[in-house]
Amino acid sequence: MKHSYERAVMKPSNIEGKNLPKRLAQAREAAGLSLAEATRKLNFKHYQILSAMEKGTRNVSANELISMARLYGRSLDYFFEAKVPSDPVPLWRRTAGSNIQKEQQQFLAFLENYSRLENLLGLKRRWKEILTNLDRDDFAENGFETCDKLGTDIHRHLDLGSRPACNLLNILENTLRFKVIHLDLGDGVSGASIMDSALGVGILINIHDAPWRRNFDLAHELFHIVTWKIFSHEEIGDGSRKTKPEQYADSFAASLLLPKDHLLAALREIAVNQELKMVDIIELAKEFGVSSEAVLWRLANLNKLKKGQVEKILGDSEFRNLDRGLRRGLYEEQQPEKFPYRYVSLACRCLMAGEISRGLFAEYMEIDRSEIDDYLSAAGYAVKNYEKIAAA
Numbered sequence: 001m002k003h004s005y006e007r008a009v010m011k012p013s014n015i016e017g018k019n020l021p022k023r024l025a026q027a028r029e030a031a032g033l034s035l036a037e038a039t040r041k042l043n044f045k046h047y048q049i050l051s052a053m054e055k056g057t058r059n060v061s062a063n064e065l066i067s068m069a070r071l072y073g074r075s076l077d078y079f080f081e082a083k084v085p086s087d088p089v090p091l092w093r094r095t096a097g098s099n100i101q102k103e104q105q106q107f108l109a110f111l112e113n114y115s116r117l118e119n120l121l122g123l124k125r126r127w128k129e130i131l132t133n134l135d136r137d138d139f140a141e142n143g144f145e146t147c148d149k150l151g152t153d154i155h156r157h158l159d160l161g162s163r164p165a166c167n168l169l170n171i172l173e174n175t176l177r178f179k180v181i182h183l184d185l186g187d188g189v190s191g192a193s194i195m196d197s198a199l200g201v202g203i204l205i206n207i208h209d210a211p212w213r214r215n216f217d218l219a220h221e222l223f224h225i226v227t228w229k230i231f232s233h234e235e236i237g238d239g240s241r242k243t244k245p246e247q248y249a250d251s252f253a254a255s256l257l258l259p260k261d262h263l264l265a266a267l268r269e270i271a272v273n274q275e276l277k278m279v280d281i282i283e284l285a286k287e288f289g290v291s292s293e294a295v296l297w298r299l300a301n302l303n304k305l306k307k308g309q310v311e312k313i314l315g316d317s318e319f320r321n322l323d324r325g326l327r328r329g330l331y332e333e334q335q336p337e338k339f340p341y342r343y344v345s346l347a348c349r350c351l352m353a354g355e356i357s358r359g360l361f362a363e364y365m366e367i368d369r370s371e372i373d374d375y376l377s378a379a380g381y382a383v384k385n386y387e388k389i390a391a392a
Helices: 020-030 035-042 047-055 062-071 103-119 136-140 143-158 168-175 210-226 245-255 260-270 278-288 294-303 307-314 317-327 341-352 358-365 369-378
Strands: 091-095 179-181 189-196 202-206
Touching: 020 047, 020 062, 020 103, 020 179, 035 047, 035 062, 103 179, 103 189, 103 341, 136 143, 143 168, 143 210, 143 245, 168 179, 168 341, 179 260, 179 294, 189 317, 202 210, 210 245, 245 294, 260 294, 278 294, 278 317, 294 307, 294 358, 307 317, 341 358, 358 369
Parallel strands: 179 202
Antiparallel strands: 091 189, 189 202
């Protein structure tokens, strides 16, 4: 996780520590970096330099340690404390065998940076109000009905309106202060979620997924947050299998994003003479910001379609081609930014208030220090905008 290094004072210039070599190797491996990759990023001449540091046969200078701490996303204390608490563990959704070390370190580093900005500005977190009072017994008898009702209750509680996908991200980020980041996760990884007393709530979404997939993933991860204390990590699994809690999360997401009354009202309007066509399914999916498959299974669960009908439609190549054709262009139109607007805003406010240095701001925004002024100007954070105009 990333930290502020400006205040670090180290003497002598070459550092020794009982735990240092082992911690250097652990931090690099946790960041998902090979010796060669870390050597290149640290601008060492050859990998034997870093290897010697990790074996304890070469001392580490203060500047070298600071560079490694930044690269690995660790505090300086991490390398010297006798006992370091383990990192919080997110829930992942991925295909079997997917390597998530690097993405996990990025995710946790972002959450720590975000939390630090909130703490510097004295902002309170609000995510605990969304946790459910349900327990395991409520899911024991008919878990899917419980999930459906839970989705309806959360929809009402958050006041998501008739088209929830349009509002969900904004409400989670700004009302409940969830920390949502979009990263390039590559093939095989859909996203992750975490709830931690120090970091708050974080959700990770694959930036390259289709917008309707991102909406559904966001709602899916919300279920895991809402029920964080009900299902264990072992029950949920490593994200590569459709365990029962993962199935519950999909059921919850469908209920949340496709609220029964609003979906059926839209269905009555779009189905001329009460005849439902393939194009109607796709238009409903576009209107509600979800996949056509999600609409079909939701209608089946509401007894408007039979399971066999849904399977036949989904297996129809003409339907799939029509679906792709009618959605063409939506990828580019709804491409999200990596960092949420609120995170950028808090970082700018902290910089303007002198709470963080320009160097740390550049690190948090992943830009060069020479780009800071242009970045602030483009984001509308000119110095004159922060001049006092009245008492609040």
